[in-house]
Amino acid sequence: MSELWEVLTEHLPEFSSGLWVTVRLVAIAFVIAMVVGTLVAAMRIAPNRWLNRAGGIYVETFRNVPLLVLLIIAFSGFPRAGVSVSQWVAGMACLGLYTAAYIAEALRSGVFAVGKGQVEAALSLGLTYPRTMRRIILPQAFRTVIPALGSLIIAMIKNSAIVGGSLVALPDLLKKTREVQADTAQPDEVYFWGAVGFLLMTVTVTLVFRYLESRFSIRR
Amino acid sequence: MERKRWHLLALATVVLAALLFAACGDDDDEEPAADEPAVEVEQYPADTTPGKIQEAGEITIGVKYDVPPFGLNNPQTGEVEGFDVDLGKYIADRLGVDAEFREATSDNRIPLLVDGTIDLILSTMTITEERDLEIDFSEPYYVANGDVLVPGDSDIATLDDLNGQRVCTALGSTYADTIKKEAPDADLRLVDLYSECFDQVQTGSVDAVSTDNVILTGMVIQDDTLELLGLDYTTEPYGIGLPDGDTEMKGFVDEAVAEFIDSGAWQETYDEWVGQHLSEEQQQGPPDVTLEEALKLFPLEK
Numbered sequence: 001m002s003e004l005w006e007v008l009t010e011h012l013p014e015f016s017s018g019l020w021v022t023v024r025l026v027a028i029a030f031v032i033a034m035v036v037g038t039l040v041a042a043m044r045i046a047p048n049r050w051l052n053r054a055g056g057i058y059v060e061t062f063r064n065v066p067l068l069v070l071l072i073i074a075f076s077g078f079p080r081a082g083v084s085v086s087q088w089v090a091g092m093a094c095l096g097l098y099t100a101a102y103i104a105e106a107l108r109s110g111v112f113a114v115g116k117g118q119v120e121a122a123l124s125l126g127l128t129y130p131r132t133m134r135r136i137i138l139p140q141a142f143r144t145v146i147p148a149l150g151s152l153i154i155a156m157i158k159n160s161a162i163v164g165g166s167l168v169a170l171p172d173l174l175k176k177t178r179e180v181q182a183d184t185a186q187p188d189e190v191y192f193w194g195a196v197g198f199l200l201m202t203v204t205v206t207l208v209f210r211y212l213e214s215r216f217s218i219r220r
Numbered sequence: 221m222e223r224k225r226w227h228l229l230a231l232a233t234v235v236l237a238a239l240l241f242a243a244c245g246d247d248d249d250e251e252p253a254a255d256e257p258a259v260e261v262e263q264y265p266a267d268t269t270p271g272k273i274q275e276a277g278e279i280t281i282g283v284k285y286d287v288p289p290f291g292l293n294n295p296q297t298g299e300v301e302g303f304d305v306d307l308g309k310y311i312a313d314r315l316g317v318d319a320e321f322r323e324a325t326s327d328n329r330i331p332l333l334v335d336g337t338i339d340l341i342l343s344t345m346t347i348t349e350e351r352d353l354e355i356d357f358s359e360p361y362y363v364a365n366g367d368v369l370v371p372g373d374s375d376i377a378t379l380d381d382l383n384g385q386r387v388c389t390a391l392g393s394t395y396a397d398t399i400k401k402e403a404p405d406a407d408l409r410l411v412d413l414y415s416e417c418f419d420q421v422q423t424g425s426v427d428a429v430s431t432d433n434v435i436l437t438g439m440v441i442q443d444d445t446l447e448l449l450g451l452d453y454t455t456e457p458y459g460i461g462l463p464d465g466d467t468e469m470k471g472f473v474d475e476a477v478a479e480f481i482d483s484g485a486w487q488e489t490y491d492e493w494v495g496q497h498l499s500e501e502q503q504q505g506p507p508d509v510t511l512e513e514a515l516k517l518f519p520l521e522k
Contacts, residue, residue: 079423087409087425167416169409175391179410182327182392185354 007189011180018176019197025091025172026160026201030153032096037103044104045111047129055104062101067159070094071166091163091170099156106148110141143216150209154202161198173197261316268468270315273339279317281308282324282338282461286415288438289493290344293323303493304342307361307460310485311340311476325412327392330354333461340473341461344432346394347511348518356466357459358473360507360514361480364432366398366454369421372445376428379453382406385427388417394518395431398454414439421446432456434494441497457507457514481506 008015043055062070074090114137122132164172171179177194181187264271273279283304284291290302300321312319324332324343332338333355344364347357370376376385382403389395391410399406409426411417417429418439429436433448440446460477462469480486486506495503509517 075425076419076423079425084424165412167411167419169388169411169416171410175410178327178391179396182396185330185350187331 004189008193014176014180018173021171022160022173026157028092029095033099033103036100040104041107044108059101059104062098067098067162068166071168075168087168087170090168102152106145110145111137113144114140146213153205157201269466270472273317274315277317278320279312280320280338281340281342282329282332283321284343285323286413287344287435303489306489308342310480314476326390345461346456347459347514349515349520355464356462356470357511358477359511360457360459360509361477362458363507364434364456365452367433367436367451368449369429369436369446372447379403388420388426388429389431390414399430455517457509
C-alpha cells in the first residue's frame with residue numbers, strides 16, 4: 001500500500017503534466033467538435049440538397065475512418081505532401097473533427113425528435129427558416145441530445161489516449177503513465193494512477209452532464 | 221429495392237468471409253524452413269526450461285519487426301530477418317526445435333517475457349541494472365553505441381545542439397533517459413516503434429533521432445539523405461533477455477552465445493547484416509565486455 005502512494009508522490013510531476021496535456025487536448029477538441037458538429041448537423045437538415053449531401057459526405061468520411069488512420073494521415077501524410085503539421089494541431093484537429101461527425105449525427109437525431117408540426121406551425125406564423133431553427137427547433141433538439149453528448153465526450157476523453165499512443169506521441173496522460181512505468185517497472189501501481197487520472201476526467205464530465213440534464217431536459 | 225439491398229449485403233458478407241479464409245490460409249504456408257544443417261543437439265532434463273522447450277518442439281523469441289538490420293518483418297518475403305533473428309535461429313538449432321518469432325517492442329518486451337508469452341528477448345536490448353531486476357541477461361552478444369541521426373541538411377552537429385530541437389526515440393529505451401540527461405531542453409518525442417521515428421525524421425516532423433548506431437545505420441541504408449553524426453556517446457551492450465532466476469536457461473543461452481561467437485558464426489552474421497554496410501574503420505568485432513561490466517554501464521539510480 002505504501003508503494004502505491006510512493007509511486008504517486010514521486011512521479012506526481014509526470015502524472016500531472018500528462019493529465020494537463022490530456023485536459024487541454026480534450027477541451028480544445030471539444031470546442032472544435034461542437035462547432036463543426038453543429039454546422040454539419042445544420043447542413044444535413046437544411047432545405048437544400050447540396051448542403052445535405054456535403055454534410056453527409058463529411059459524416060461518412062470522418063465516422064468511417066479509424067481515428068488512428070486520421071492521425072497517420074495528418075501527421076505523416078500531410079508532411080509528405082509538403083504541409084507541415086505540429087503535434088498539437090494534428091491531435092486536436094483529428095480528435096475534434098472525428099468527434100464532430102458523431103455530434104452532428106446526435107444533433108440531427110435531436111432535431112428529428114422535434115415534431116414536424118412545430119416547424120410547420122412556426123413557418124406559418126411567419127418565422128423565417130433560420131429563425132425557426134434557432135428559436136424553436138435547436139433549443140429543444142439540444143436538450144434531447146444532452147445524454148448522448150455526454151457519452152460522446154466521455155468517448156472523446158478515452159479516444160484522446162490514441163493521440164498519445166500513435167506516432168503523434170503527444171505526451172498525454174497515457175504516454176506519461178507508460179513513461180513512468182518504463183522508469184519504475186511497477187505496472188500495477190503506475191497504471192492504477194493512470195486510470196485514476198482518466199476517471200477524474202470522465203467522472204467530472206458525467207457529473208456536469210447529470211447536472212445539465214436535470215437542469216434542461218424535458219420532464220416526462 | 222428492398223430486396224436488392226439484401227442481395228448486396230449478402231454479397232458483402234460472402235466477400236468478407238472469403239477474404240478472411242484466404243488470409244487464414246496464408247498462415248498455414250509459413251512453416252519455418254529447416255534448411256540449416258543439423259547441429260549436435262544436447263538433451264536437457266525435462267524439468268528444466270530448455271528441456272520443456274525441447275518437449276514443446278518450439279521456442280518463442282521476441283524480436284523487433286521494424287529495426288533492420290537486427291529484426292525486420294520483410295514486407296517482400298513475409299519473413300522476419302536480421303542479426304537478432306539469426307542468433308535466435310542458432311539458439312533454436314542448438315535445442316533442436318523450431319524458432320517462432322513474435323514482435324517485441326522496446327516497451328512491451330519485458331512484460332511479454334515475464335508473462336511467459338515469449339521464452340527469450342532478442343530485441344536490440346541494452347543490458348541495464350534496472351532491467352536486470354525483472355529479468356536475467358545473457359552475456360553480451362553485441363555492443364552498440366549511442367548516436368544521433370539527422371537529415372543531411374541539418375545544423376545539428378553535437379549533443380548540445382539537440383536542446384530546443386525535436387528528438388525522437390522509443391518509449392522504454394535507454395535513450396529516453398539518456399537524452400533527458402544529455403540534452404535536457406530537447407523536445408523529446410517518445411514513440412512505440414523506431415519506424416515511427418524514421419518516418420518522422422523523413423517528413424521533417426522531428427529534427428533528429430537518437431538511439432543505437434546500428435538501428436540508425438539501418439535507417440540510413442533505407443534513405444541515404446539521412447546522416448549519422450558519429451558521436452558514439454554511449455556504450456550499449458546487447459543481452460538476450462531471460463526469465464528471472466532461471467539458471468538452467470541462462471547456462472544454456474550463455475553457452476550458445478559463447479559458441480556463436482567462437483565458432484565464427486558471429487562474424488558471418490555480422491558481415492551479412494551490419495558489416496557490409498559500413499566502411500573499414502567502422503567495423504567492429506564481437507563484444508569484449510562481460511555481463512558484469514555491462515551492468516555497470518547502466519547502473520540503478522538512487
